[in-house]
Amino acid sequence: MAKFLLALFVLLLLAGAAVIANRDDRHTYIVHVSPSLRPSSFPTPLHWYSSTLRSLCRHLRQPPGRILYTYDRVADGFAAQLTGAQAAALRRVPHVLTVVHDRPRALHITHTPSFLHLSPFAGIWPLSEFASSVVIAVLDTGIFPYSRSFFDPNISSPPSTFSSFCGFLNFSAAAAGPCNNKLVGAKVFYKGYEAARGLPIDETLESKSPLDTEGHGSHTASTAAGAAVSDASFFGYAKGEARGIATNARIAAYKICWAPGCYDSDILAAMDAAVADGANVISLSVGASYAQAYYRDSIAIGAFGAARHGVVVSCSAGNSGPDPYTAVNVAPWIITVGASTIDREFPADVVLGDGRLYSGVSLYSGNDKVTAGEVLPLVYSGDCGSRLCISDLLDSSKVSGKIVLCDRGGNARVEKGSAVKLAGGAGMILANSDDFGDELIADSHLIPATMVGASAGNEIRNYIHSSPSPTAAIFFRGTVIGAGKNPAPKVASFSSRGPNYRTPEILKPDVIAPGVNILAAWSGAASPTDLDIDPRRVEYNIISGTSMSCPHISGVAALLRGAHPDWSPAAIKSAIVTTAYNEDNSGEIIKDLATGAASTPFVRGAGHVDPNKALDPGLIYDAGIDDYIAFLCAIGYIPEQISVFTRDPTAADCSSTTLATPGELNYPSFSVVFSSHSGVVAHKRTVKNVGSSSSATYKVKISSPPEVKVTVAPTELVFDSVNQSLSYEITFASSSFSGSERVGSHQFGWISWSDGVHEVRSPIAVTWSYGLVSSM
Numbered sequence: 001m002a003k004f005l006l007a008l009f010v011l012l013l014l015a016g017a018a019v020i021a022n023r024d025d026r027h028t029y030i031v032h033v034s035p036s037l038r039p040s041s042f043p044t045p046l047h048w049y050s051s052t053l054r055s056l057c058r059h060l061r062q063p064p065g066r067i068l069y070t071y072d073r074v075a076d077g078f079a080a081q082l083t084g085a086q087a088a089a090l091r092r093v094p095h096v097l098t099v100v101h102d103r104p105r106a107l108h109i110t111h112t113p114s115f116l117h118l119s120p121f122a123g124i125w126p127l128s129e130f131a132s133s134v135v136i137a138v139l140d141t142g143i144f145p146y147s148r149s150f151f152d153p154n155i156s157s158p159p160s161t162f163s164s165f166c167g168f169l170n171f172s173a174a175a176a177g178p179c180n181n182k183l184v185g186a187k188v189f190y191k192g193y194e195a196a197r198g199l200p201i202d203e204t205l206e207s208k209s210p211l212d213t214e215g216h217g218s219h220t221a222s223t224a225a226g227a228a229v230s231d232a233s234f235f236g237y238a239k240g241e242a243r244g245i246a247t248n249a250r251i252a253a254y255k256i257c258w259a260p261g262c263y264d265s266d267i268l269a270a271m272d273a274a275v276a277d278g279a280n281v282i283s284l285s286v287g288a289s290y291a292q293a294y295y296r297d298s299i300a301i302g303a304f305g306a307a308r309h310g311v312v313v314s315c316s317a318g319n320s321g322p323d324p325y326t327a328v329n330v331a332p333w334i335i336t337v338g339a340s341t342i343d344r345e346f347p348a349d350v351v352l353g354d355g356r357l358y359s360g361v362s363l364y365s366g367n368d369k370v371t372a373g374e375v376l377p378l379v380y381s382g383d384c385g386s387r388l389c390i391s392d393l394l395d396s397s398k399v400s401g402k403i404v405l406c407d408r409g410g411n412a413r414v415e416k417g418s419a420v421k422l423a424g425g426a427g428m429i430l431a432n433s434d435d436f437g438d439e440l441i442a443d444s445h446l447i448p449a450t451m452v453g454a455s456a457g458n459e460i461r462n463y464i465h466s467s468p469s470p471t472a473a474i475f476f477r478g479t480v481i482g483a484g485k486n487p488a489p490k491v492a493s494f495s496s497r498g499p500n501y502r503t504p505e506i507l508k509p510d511v512i513a514p515g516v517n518i519l520a521a522w523s524g525a526a527s528p529t530d531l532d533i534d535p536r537r538v539e540y541n542i543i544s545g546t547s548m549s550c551p552h553i554s555g556v557a558a559l560l561r562g563a564h565p566d567w568s569p570a571a572i573k574s575a576i577v578t579t580a581y582n583e584d585n586s587g588e589i590i591k592d593l594a595t596g597a598a599s600t601p602f603v604r605g606a607g608h609v610d611p612n613k614a615l616d617p618g619l620i621y622d623a624g625i626d627d628y629i630a631f632l633c634a635i636g637y638i639p640e641q642i643s644v645f646t647r648d649p650t651a652a653d654c655s656s657t658t659l660a661t662p663g664e665l666n667y668p669s670f671s672v673v674f675s676s677h678s679g680v681v682a683h684k685r686t687v688k689n690v691g692s693s694s695s696a697t698y699k700v701k702i703s704s705p706p707e708v709k710v711t712v713a714p715t716e717l718v719f720d721s722v723n724q725s726l727s728y729e730i731t732f733a734s735s736s737f738s739g740s741e742r743v744g745s746h747q748f749g750w751i752s753w754s755d756g757v758h759e760v761r762s763p764i765a766v767t768w769s770y771g772l773v774s775s776m
């Protein structure tokens with residue numbers, strides 16, 4: 001489904017681009033300004049921005065551009081429709097820090113609470129009061145307010161610090177009105193989208209209100225903080241109680257995503273509004289297709305401004321795995337979340353005419369004869385007109401009444417089943433491509449269908465081509481929970497990976513969380529497949545993606561915010577990172593579904609989130625805005641680039657900051673880059689005692705990468721008060737540093753500090769590299 005969403009965006013994006021190209025040369029630009037330079041003669045920033053635009057346009061003899069948004073919380077400035085000449089002229093205005101072209105970004109449960117060991121009787125749930133005092137802003141496709149997940153008659157009034165606004169149009173049905181004590185806000189942001197489209201939103205296709213007509217936003221919001229509802233299921237699959245991770249946290253929905261994607265100007269406006277409204281956590285399952293330079297990335301800029309206000313920002317890493325350097329939203333002040341499996345499966349097995357059995361997965365829900373395991377003729381799509389099973393290309397005379405083996409790739413997985421159905425086929429076996437190995441994603445196909453791994457696909461294809469009359473049957477086996485023969489978690493192949501494309505010295509992703517086959521609320525205004533030909537409507541849907549893992553971490557961050565109101569966003573991230581676990585439920589290192597082998601910290605980050613442990617991490621690696629500014633200096637940003645974050649050109653003075661290298665940032669993990677100049681890297685780190693006992697002695701344990709000597713001094717940290725901070729120095733020495741043969745290779749290890757009660761663990765990744773130390 002995640003792949004499907006991405007594919008959907010690509011297709012629609014092309015259509016949208018045609019519309020945009022037909023218009024004049026005005027585009028939306030986001031203009032960052034320095035507020036301290038506003039002359040007192042302008043009563044408001046808007047007066048100032050309008051005047052700036054008017055005088056500039058008079059000078060250029062062009063009509064002034066329209067201002068779409070002004071920003072004043074996570075950023076200062078405005079978004080406006082400008083010609084290229086106007087944008088260029090604005091860049092030369094002294095109080096303008098930068099001018100960025102607006103671009104669209106892509107969107108990237110019953111059982112997950114128990115998989116995360118959350119219990120109503122002990123641990124982080126009761127100790128955080130289920131995050132009752134916390135508001136999570138979900139920036140997504142809106143919300144379906146009629147869902148049971150967004151109404152809870154039992155919770156108290158929301159925190160008075162949050163200013164509610166409920167922007168639904170023509171609302172009538174929900175018992176308690178569209179907004180209530182659970183759904184405390186709903187806003188919509190479309191000016192950037194409409195400006196790019198050049199036309200008003202087509203309200204026959206999309207609602208110009210926070211109403212979710214897609215499904216994705218309702219899914220992510222209910223994963224983060226949906227109310228506890230009984231009897232949730234998707235056509236009987238995954239049946240049980242559904243509830244969000246931060247069950248009593250309040251949801252504020254900010255609709256920023258539209259058919260072609262989610263525009264930067266709208267995202268920044270929503271982040272600004274979320275912080276102004278008083279949200280505590282921002283959940284953003286959206287990203288660019290590759291990691292943008294921080295000073296041009298609205299999500300990075302907005303998240304920096306949010307961190308300044310103490311708001312945690314949790315983002316998906318993207319669905320562009322398994323290639324390296326694919327993770328997005330990689331700024332160090334963001335929590336970057338990869339996706340992993342849980343111990344629940346939806347098996348649907350294939351039995352070939354020769355008796356061989358292959359296990360697959362499916363959420364097919366119909367009653368066709370194939371579901372009874374009927375033996376039918378089997379053909380390969382590549383012999384019937386379309387290897388990828390693209391609509392209208394399959395030859396009906398060859399597939400009619402048969403089971404068709406289709407290859408993954410190209411179009412959406414559910415579209416392949418739909419194509420086979422339209423051509424008269426009886427069933428489908430979807431074979432993974434080699435890239436995705438044995439990563440199986442259960443889809444709610446419109447035809448009896450199952451998905452098998454790449455090697456099974458190859459064997460089935462060979463069988464079809466070697467047997468005179470190939471046949472197959474598919475057996476659907478429902479929902480199976482438990483370790484069984486298939487350990488969990490595993491990292492999804494699609495989950496975007498490190499190393500960090502922008503700053504290899506900062507390990508990304510930070511952590512993994514459930515993101516495969518997740519059951520959560522859906523919109524009644526969309527089908528579960530989002531295909532127009534699919535007439536079904538569901539309350540709950542099962543989909544996959546880092547979009548699904550991000551709100552799990554947003555929920556955990558909300559629980560931590562509820563339990564520790566005084567922790568900074570960096571402290572909350574540190575607690576999540578240093579307590580993550582690295583072994584699956586069979587005791588082995590968490591596997592990577594792309595390779596079948598053990599994953600590395602570039603794939604799983606610090607490991608899988610463990611919410612109860614994160615509640616009491618013992619020590620935290622804290623950092624604040626000044627540290628992040630020093631980080632921007634250390635990656636070589638010039639004052640103009642840094643001032644986009646500080647919003648004050650005079651504050652971007654790197655001569656007084658202290659980080660020698662970006663890896664020196666007080667981050668809870670290590671990504672060390674050996675350059676041609678140096679096979680030795682040393683960092684200072686500072687940890688703060690947040691354990692309940694004032695005196696605690698932590699001893700270091702080190703697991704060095706094979707060809708690196710890691711030393712730590714001191715090896716013991718003796719705390720005698722709560723909130724006390726102590727520092728240590730860690731040195732990484734490449735033991736066989738000899739030049740070019742190592743370039744591009746990686747090794748891994750970890751260190752941990754333990755007082756016998758807490759285990760504060762940081763992963764280590766090392767890279768031998770030339771010229772990669774810091775790329776802007």
Ligand SMILES: *[C@@H]1O[C@H](CO)[C@@H](O)[C@H](O)[C@H]1NC(C)=O
Pocket residue numbers: 151152153154227228229
């Ligand atoms: C509200 O409380 C009632 C009575 O305790 C309970 O039956 C119901 O499930 C609760 N509803 C929710 C959404 O938690």
Ligand SMILES: *[C@@H]1O[C@H](CO)[C@@H](O)[C@H](O)[C@H]1NC(C)=O
Pocket residue numbers: 169170203207
């Ligand atoms: C909402 O109501 C107004 C006024 O009754 C109407 O003009 C508009 O078409 C309605 N919009 C939708 C999406 O139903």
Ligand SMILES: *[C@@H]1O[C@H](CO)[C@@H](O)[C@H](O)[C@H]1NC(C)=O
Pocket residue numbers: 566722723
């Ligand atoms: C630790 O610091 C926080 C503020 O950062 C404060 O609220 C808390 O009371 C302090 N704890 C102790 C035991 O001093």
